[in-house]
Amino acid sequence: MHVGPIRPAHATCVARPYVHFPWRNEDRNRGEDGSGKSTLIQTLFRIVEPAAGQIQIDGINISSIGLHDLRSRLSIIPQDPTMFQGTVRSNLDPLEEYADELIWEVVKKKAGKLDSADFFFSILRAVTENGENWSMGQRQLVCLGRVLLKKSKVLVLDEATASVDTATDNLIQLTLKQHFSDCTVLTIAHRITTVVDSDMVLLLDHGLIEEHDSPTKLLENKSSSFSKLVAEYSTRSSSSPQK
Template sequence: MCFMTMSVGVGPVCPTHATCIERSHMHFPGRNEDWHCRVNCSGKSTLIQTLFRIVEPAAGQIMIDGTNISSIGLHDLRSRLSIIPQDPTMFDGTVRSNLDPLEEYSDGQTWEALDKCQLGDEVRKKEGKLDSTVIENGENWSMGQRQLVCLGRLLLKKSKVLVLDEATASVDTATDNLIQQTLRQHFVDSTVITIAHRTTSVLDSDMVLLLDHGLIEEYDTPTRLLENKSSSFAKLVAEYTVRSNSSLENAGDI
């Protein structure tokens, strides 16, 4: 995947009220390519919206496997991409319909996906199993379980490009670790783009990208960025470690 000299302007939602992405050029050669983005309005969301063609670039182009995505129909393009958002989407229906709304997969494939995302045993306990009721917004499921259902959809679809947009920001560390482990195990041939506040989620990435107000601030392997103590990424990891240790100490005092 390659973002070639791309600029995107989306008006007042940007901190500069001008362009959110300015002449950015990035190349991801395949497999797990994870991004860690530094601040909320840095341009990361705009970049993802451009990948899904929710917004169109004012200049430049995005290439996937040598094809300019602007030449691909929207339905065809988006059918090849998958995303786990921060707020997991579930709707009124059944476990089966939430995992496979278009009824494209067999029960065996659905159970396999549930087992891979560690929800198989939980669903087997339910009286209706795959036909168990899911109420609107998945309110009868925990936040972590809803996020794992979204992961189950990805396991069924097997897209070559996956986007995790703050996917683990609202789940506990155990669920975060489970999602990361599942991605590493079952998506080794996919490009995984991860936007995360938890720096631990991207430490084993192939590459880390930091954006600042639409400009590339750093783009390198995590190892090289951490070796450079003056890098913004190294400082972020250090700050996160201090906060985590402080939280553990405070919990121990309770």
């Protein structure tokens, strides 16, 4: 990974000027591997800095504020969730910032909607290093619990449901709709099914934002790259042998 200012000479992502996300919308970045999706998010968290232009949140240039102030107001659920050796509680609240009552509220939100809710029966359940005694879906739910506690106004999902089962994916999507309606949710994805119900889609190709608009408007334009991708996906799905 390149560390330092982003320049067209060394890969990465070049954004169109004045791409605007309406507040509290759900926006999706769609693109193949290497198209620049993750680099765009790295720039949002200022892991890399743009060589030109700026990213604004509520009219504030994020480069003008401290890293702690910026990152404390953003949340991310990555494809490979991080867990630490300890308990469910220590993983939900690693910095011990929240009261037990708030922790229990988050646990009940998850456990009340799961058939196998006993894995969240106690916030004292043991967690081994890297969460190896937990499934991928369970680890993602712990990450979701952290975000519920933090109540950030900007949430990034970096292929967060790519490796989970359908039931866990549905639970995550339901939780997002119920508890993050007043947040801006940015989803990184390469699967068409993940992006078609979003408010806005950014289609990335070789580090460039090729298209950005609502899925409905992009689909109405049959010559758009997004419309062609959806048509291609539909054709492949219909021609796949049924099991």
